[in-house]
Amino acid sequence: MADIVAAGGRAVSVVADATSEADIVALFDQAGGDLELAIYNAGNNTPGKIIDMEAGYFEQSWRVVCFGGFLFGREAVRRMVPKGVGTLLFTGASASLRGRSGFGAFNSAKAGLRTLAQAMAKEYASDGIHVGHVVVDGAIGGEKIRKRFPDAASREDRLISIDGIVDSFVFLHKQPRRAWSFELDVRTSHENW
Amino acid sequence: MADIVAAGGRAVSVVADATSEADIVALFDQAGGDLELAIYNAGNNTPGKIIDMEAGYFEQSWRVVCFGGFLFGREAVRRMVPKGVGTLLFTGASASLRGRSGFGAFNSAKAGLRTLAQAMAKEYASDGIHVGHVVVDGAIGGEKIRKRFPDAASREDRLISIDGIVDSFVFLHKQPRRAWSFELDVRTSHENW
């Protein structure tokens, strides 16, 4: 899922194919000219041991998590730089920071996305573009997880609040040019990190 | 400087001797029972090459930056844990993250403070205490710097906004228990990092 918010707070939430250049371009064209905020949030976890892994599986993990982020980020700055303003945010995970047995494909793709975001933050700061990265450390609460785990409600306090994540995006977006953050982490008070 | 905010937003800003246990205890006693938020912000930069450095200079840098943070943090959690709520924030710098020639004393003290804060974040999360660390990467704008550098106004956009830093403290303080951040960085769009 990738979110784009145009001027006036109108949100365009899209389940485009994040790995298709044409789809990403179309997504931005549809968002229109007053693009303020773009959030790249694509990528499901892709577990698996490397020794057994098909090359196509490793590649697909990268396509959704990292390559899609490149396409999304590039299209965002192409539209934001001429106006000299805009916020581009990427969603990370604890997997972005440290490799872990059984998560090599996801680790690799997420670390690749994070370091791309860091390079872009430095590359477009002088153009007035604020690039940030939010490390979501843990499982996220919400409809989907409640359907999958009927007992999710009883352990709701162990699931990261979606509203809390959205607040962190809003906080980053509202920061003035004299106080930009590149990165923040978000987790519940129950997380063991 | 260390800030304490009691219930109802009443702020107690204090220039106590951060290295004196008695002063820190008195500071918290004065703040009263409804302590919500405590921010440790002490410590001036202490440049100097190690080869020429007096042991007392190295020690004093640690006393103000790190030991004072320990005293402050301990007194804060002693008052917050029984109530099961509270926010404890520490101010870091780029020096907290990487050693640099000419800044060994400051680097050492700031890195010591950051890792203490991280241990405390994990130690008191289950007690409902939110511990955070704000990495202020660059010089801060304000009255003091305007007096020291008469041309500071002309390069104001290269100085981190105090309001922006305060916003980051407020953001961390307002986060719900299901979406806590431990760390965020703050810098101007002009910073070369």
Next chain:
Amino acid sequence: MADIVAAGGRAVSVVADATSEADIVALFDQAGGDLELAIYNAGNNTPGKIIDMEAGYFEQSWRVVCFGGFLFGREAVRRMVPKGVGTLLFTGASASLRGRSGFGAFNSAKAGLRTLAQAMAKEYASDGIHVGHVVVDGAIGGEKIRKRFPDAASREDRLISIDGIVDSFVFLHKQPRRAWSFELDVRTSHENW
């Protein structure tokens, strides 16, 4: 370039197409059954700003630096795990650790490789496979650079010694199972880091 060293110190140095699964498999088949040490060293720097970058360029950077490393690492552990012994090393760069303006594609691919290596180090340690990552921080001395820069000899002390890098590979390979390193950095005394 990828190096494979079979039993008895016989080295197989190969300029295979690191992005071709068939080539990588053939490379390992050719090395034979007594594979002791495999070093993945592929990938030239790929500079460029993201805003101007073709999707194919970004992808090709990842293919050589990271995807090739996955194929190489997978084929290595497939042959080493059944024997319960072997060393698998990856070559990193300062770009593996931090994003930098103008190097987003390379940063992303190198960080992806590093975190993959870290996941593999944890995944195959209990199988007796030592996975390591050498962060080469700076330009490397040698024939190639002497041809490109006729004055390279005069600044030889600013170029990392190839022998020094090889020594670090040998050091990692010889470590006993009770004292394995995952990562070390290598740079000249002139490097500004």
Next chain:
Amino acid sequence: MADIVAAGGRAVSVVADATSEADIVALFDQAGGDLELAIYNAGNNTPGKIIDMEAGYFEQSWRVVCFGGFLFGREAVRRMVPKGVGTLLFTGASASLRGRSGFGAFNSAKAGLRTLAQAMAKEYASDGIHVGHVVVDGAIGGEKIRKRFPDAASREDRLISIDGIVDSFVFLHKQPRRAWSFELDVRTSHENW
């Protein structure tokens, strides 16, 4: 424990009071003029929750682990810089890198030592002094642990080899100026990191 190796490989192993400036100076004076290699290895783990901790305990942890390292490192570079050669190594731990509940004092002191070492590495590289940091991640095998845990022999493979740690010091010491490492980690293949 701090080790000093003078010319010709003559080792001076000393259990000086690492927190006493006079003792450290005397230690180096005793080692004589041909100092090649100095290793700072002092500091036992100091567990404890911050909320219950005496200020003196926190300070003593810092004195042994970090302040002693400053004194030791300063005296080493004072003797090495005039000769333009020498190796100065510090022993770290996983605690140097990440804060952990119950280890705030040790975390703070070890992180302070590591960042001091990094600053010194950059400060004295151009003087020909190689400063390094070895992250020992886990319990170390040897006489002491065998006395404390009679069954230690049966789990010897879970204890880091002292010889392996010494090998890493020797490796760093022998590196040429065109291929210096600042940091490497050492752990057994059984470590869960």
